[in-house]
Amino acid sequence: MEPILQLESARLVMRQFRDEDLADFAAMSADPQVMRYFPAPLSRLESAALIGRVRGHFAEHGYGLWALERKDNGAFIGFTGLGVVGFDAPFTPAVEIGWRLAREHWGLGYASEAAWTALRCGFDRLGLKQVVAFATRANEPSQKVMQAIGMHHDPDGDFAHPRLASDDPLRDHVLYRITREQWLQTLHG
Numbered sequence: 001m002e003p004i005l006q007l008e009s010a011r012l013v014m015r016q017f018r019d020e021d022l023a024d025f026a027a028m029s030a031d032p033q034v035m036r037y038f039p040a041p042l043s044r045l046e047s048a049a050l051i052g053r054v055r056g057h058f059a060e061h062g063y064g065l066w067a068l069e070r071k072d073n074g075a076f077i078g079f080t081g082l083g084v085v086g087f088d089a090p091f092t093p094a095v096e097i098g099w100r101l102a103r104e105h106w107g108l109g110y111a112s113e114a115a116w117t118a119l120r121c122g123f124d125r126l127g128l129k130q131v132v133a134f135a136t137r138a139n140e141p142s143q144k145v146m147q148a149i150g151m152h153h154d155p156d157g158d159f160a161h162p163r164l165a166s167d168d169p170l171r172d173h174v175l176y177r178i179t180r181e182q183w184l185q186t187l188h189g
């Protein structure tokens with residue numbers, strides 16, 4: 001299958017990361033507010049490495065985290081996309097959906113708009129049967145995006161993130177799911 005390099009929503013172009021995005025991406029990922037539900041903000045080097053991993057994921061799987069560009073002003077505002085879950089858990093193997101936006105672009109519906117577009121791509125074009133999402137339990141803004149795109153909390157799937165230390169307060173994660181059938185129901189009422 002041809003890689004899905006670009007998607008479009010009403011207000012966003014969802015495209016490949018460009019080298020020129022690094023400054024804005026690194027600034028976003030160094031913002032303690034943006035990263036408050038993660039172990040630590042990222043250094044510029046860590047952000048550059050993450051862009052490298054995103055490109056590698058596209059090369060391997062043909063989809064991944066798309067950089068988000070606002071159509072109205074061309075600004076890079078973050079990422080949203082699909083990824084193969086990179087650790088073992090009772091719900092893996094699975095494809096997850098995720099997002100991160102720069103703070104000045106929160107509260108405008110861009111994350112949900114991009115998430116909806118990525119989810120549709122997963123079911124319509126990639127033929128996925130199910131998509132999962134997870135976040136540390138306290139991350140309510142992220143769970144609101146999950147709910148906005150029709151995902152359901154699966155309490156039986158909640159898990160301790162294996163990449164976090166056992167005494168890390170962020171370790172406790174909630175699991176959300178949506179199946180292709182559930183997604184079709186949200187489309188057709």
Ligand SMILES: CC(C)(COP(=O)(O)OP(=O)(O)OC[C@H]1O[C@@H](n2cnc3c(N)ncnc32)[C@H](O)[C@@H]1OP(=O)(O)O)[C@@H](O)C(=O)NCCC(=O)NCCS
Nearest residue numbers: 034099100101106107108109110111112134135141142145
């Ligand atoms: C999670 C995150 C992407 C959510 O961003 P967001 O802007 O709150 O999410 P949405 O795009 O769904 O926007 C919803 C908000 O925009 C408002 N809004 C304004 N215009 C809107 C529109 N046209 N359509 C939809 N919502 C709109 C909604 O009322 C809602 O506001 P509220 O949060 O006060 O209820 C953001 O908080 C973030 O980047 N966090 C840091 C990274 C992170 O934690 N990522 C997830 C890890 S699991």
